[in-house]
Amino acid sequence: MDVLFQQWPRFMSALWLTVWMFTLVTIVSTLIGAALAILAERFGPVLGVPLRIYAWIFRGVPELVVLLICYLALPYLGLDLGSVGSAILAFTLIGIAFQSEIFRAGLASVDARMIEASRGLGMGWWLMTRRVIVPQVLRVSVPSWATFLAGNVKAFALASAVAVTEIMTVTRQTMAISKDPFTLILFAGFLYGAIASVLMVLEIVISRYLTHRYGPANGGGAA
Amino acid sequence: MALPILQIRDVTKSYNTLQVLKGISFDVLEGTVLGIIGASGSGKSTLLRCLNMLVPPTEGDILYQGQSVVSRRVDGRDVKKSERELLLYRTQVSMVFQSFNLFPHMTALENIMEAPVHVLRRPRAEVREEALALLDKVRLSHRRDQYPHRLSGGEQQRVAIARALCMRPRVLLFDEVTSALDPELKGEVLTVMRDLAAEGMTMVSVSHEMGFIRNVADEVVFMEHGVIAEKGNPKEVLGDPQTPGLQSFLKSVRD
Numbered sequence: 001m002d003v004l005f006q007q008w009p010r011f012m013s014a015l016w017l018t019v020w021m022f023t024l025v026t027i028v029s030t031l032i033g034a035a036l037a038i039l040a041e042r043f044g045p046v047l048g049v050p051l052r053i054y055a056w057i058f059r060g061v062p063e064l065v066v067l068l069i070c071y072l073a074l075p076y077l078g079l080d081l082g083s084v085g086s087a088i089l090a091f092t093l094i095g096i097a098f099q100s101e102i103f104r105a106g107l108a109s110v111d112a113r114m115i116e117a118s119r120g121l122g123m124g125w126w127l128m129t130r131r132v133i134v135p136q137v138l139r140v141s142v143p144s145w146a147t148f149l150a151g152n153v154k155a156f157a158l159a160s161a162v163a164v165t166e167i168m169t170v171t172r173q174t175m176a177i178s179k180d181p182f183t184l185i186l187f188a189g190f191l192y193g194a195i196a197s198v199l200m201v202l203e204i205v206i207s208r209y210l211t212h213r214y215g216p217a218n219g220g221g222a223a
Numbered sequence: 224m225a226l227p228i229l230q231i232r233d234v235t236k237s238y239n240t241l242q243v244l245k246g247i248s249f250d251v252l253e254g255t256v257l258g259i260i261g262a263s264g265s266g267k268s269t270l271l272r273c274l275n276m277l278v279p280p281t282e283g284d285i286l287y288q289g290q291s292v293v294s295r296r297v298d299g300r301d302v303k304k305s306e307r308e309l310l311l312y313r314t315q316v317s318m319v320f321q322s323f324n325l326f327p328h329m330t331a332l333e334n335i336m337e338a339p340v341h342v343l344r345r346p347r348a349e350v351r352e353e354a355l356a357l358l359d360k361v362r363l364s365h366r367r368d369q370y371p372h373r374l375s376g377g378e379q380q381r382v383a384i385a386r387a388l389c390m391r392p393r394v395l396l397f398d399e400v401t402s403a404l405d406p407e408l409k410g411e412v413l414t415v416m417r418d419l420a421a422e423g424m425t426m427v428s429v430s431h432e433m434g435f436i437r438n439v440a441d442e443v444v445f446m447e448h449g450v451i452a453e454k455g456n457p458k459e460v461l462g463d464p465q466t467p468g469l470q471s472f473l474k475s476v477r478d
Contacts (some may be wrong), residue, residue, distance in 0.1 A: 117324035119277055121338035121390065123309065131341060135328045161315035213328075 003178040014170040033099025058097035071162035087159040104140035146203030234283035245449040258436035261446035275316040288378040317392035321399040323379040325371040332367040357385040377408030397428040
């Protein structure tokens with residue numbers, strides 16, 4: 001336990017690093033992934049096919065491989081982002097792949113009759129997307145979005161492989177000077193669990209808000 | 224003498240090799256009710272969607288107040304209008320759908336206000352006044368803050384009619400608006416439509432409600448295999464069908 005208290009500040013800065021990296025990656029990849037999914041719907045195969053191939057690759061390749069490519073291979077191409085930078089890039093690339101698929105599925109679930117109704121009321125594409133499509137996609141997509149994030153945050157432990165001093169890195173370094181590895185491993189597990197729990201609570205809060213604001217999901221079925 | 228607000232001229236519609244509409248022509252006079260009847264697959268829903276250009280015709284022309292809505296002349300050539308150009312037209316010729324198609328994430332009142340505020344860009348307060356008056360007209364004032372899933376089918380359809388009316392359209396299109404409703408709910412929707420007809424609203428209604436067609440429509444069109452097989456005064460056409468197609472159709476509807 002002593003070593004845990006002794007290393008406490010390092011654990012806290014590692015936790016903070018994980019949290020802000022994860023938050024940044026989530027915001028950027030959600031926005032880009034959602035935008036790409038919407039644009040692919042708008043412009044058809046011209047954008048849709050490359051996006052599907054991209055998503056296929058980055059959903060298929062292990063996170064660790066993407067991380068190592070960004071950290072070890074990109075410098076040869078003249079792009080040295082450092083450990084934190086390459087971890088952010090790698091997880092953003094992966095995140096975009098998953099997010100675009102999540103929102104593509106959400107878009108596909110919107111009833112075609114809503115689109116006809118919108119056109120019938122003289123709504124243009126952008127107005128329809130903003131006012132009719134997106135609110136319905138959000139309600140459908142929040143659970144799969146949160147599920148992906150709860151899994152994704154744990155993959156951030158892999159960033160220790162590219163020398164990012166995140167939680168797992170500090171845990172392993174501390175274990176080397178400790179006689180009580182069990183407590184340290186438990187503590188690391190607790191930290192990841194805490195972040196994932198925040199996400200799961202967040203999902204409930206967002207779902208509640210969306211239900212409150214936009215009515216319950218699947219409320220659009222005919223009587 | 225009423226003027227034709229809509230003139231349909233030799234309209235055809237093909238999907239690949241399947242020709243759904245095979246040359247349709249008729250006029251819709253201002254302030255009249257036109258009923259369209261026919262078996263499923265006869266092309267009546269497609270025709271209705273052509274009227275407000277949700278489905279652009281393959282050939283032929285549709286004139287609204289004497290102007291083509293299908294194409295415009297550029298340097299002596301006819302150029303098909305783009306979706307963007309059609310949006311304003313659709314606010315003038317508004318459609319009510321068989322399955323209501325209310326936006327599930329908006330309350331009844333929000334559904335009605337959505338397009339007038341965001342498409343026509345009318346002041347929100349003014350639109351709200353009008354939307355509340357329309358809800359009153361369809362007898363749903365007490366349901367204004369409900370989401371569609373909390374409303375019965377008949378209530379949803381009356382909200383959908385109010386939503387279409389709030390665009391202040393010159394023509395209302397009804398696509399089998401009572402077909403998805405239980406028998407006891409059809410009446411409340413038909414009453415609203417009857418009131419609108421009495422007020423002089425121009426209406427085109429695809430319907431299987433023969434009573435409504437007979438008593439409310441000024442003219443009826445019977446469609447069969449993508450063409451107009453019979454047309455005329457509803458009492459005469461329905462009372463004395465000339466073609467075997469209409470005879471058997473009327474028999475099937477009555478049974």
